[in-house]
Amino acid sequence: MEKEFIAIFLAVRSLYAAYDKQCVVTHDDKTRYHLGSHEVRERDGYRTDFGGVEIKKNYVSVHLMPVYIYPDMLQTISGELKKRMQGKSCFNLTTQDTQLISELGDLIAIGIARYKEDGRL
Template identity: 55%
Template sequence: MSDAFQTIFERLRPLFARYEGDCVVLKDEAGVYLLGTHEVRAKDGYRTWLGGVEIKKAYVSCHLMPVYFHHALLDDVDPALLKRMQGKSCFNFKTADDALFAELDRLIERGVAAFRTDGRL
């Protein structure tokens, strides 16, 4: 784990941690922080994720599940953040970027609001 990735992790983790009171902490250990909703899927018993941050081998991943369920959340997101998107709900970072982290923070806030509206939180 590189020092740069650890720094990114430490910058992104608090963006999610402020919602701990509304969520269930699924994992909180070195390099991995994941939050789940109170919604439990009936078939397999797993909780729906809110999201989280995880240090991977080549980047730091930030998962935000509300964008998977509510695609319109991405309609007005900065194109620079969208370039960091991999898949339907994951953003990858190799370097710290204040502007992108601020944009991500706003997106997380809107995603939490969307999950509150639809009853997942």
């Protein structure tokens, strides 16, 4: 595991951990940290996922479900962050870019607010 990936993981993990009292920590180990809602869905017994960060083989993956649920959140992201988007709710990072990590922090905060507005948190 690359040192840089660990640094990216820890930086993004701290962004999510700031909301761990408002959410439920569903995974927390050396390579994976995820948050979900307090509510457990009746239909399948799972929590609504909020997002998290994972160290993969070739990148650090940042998942943020609010951008999938509320695609309008993506209208204001930078071109640099958009380039790192994989699928509809995931961003892959390979370098510790403080500007991109800060931008992800802003998106996480907006996502928390939107989940609260909709009663998901």
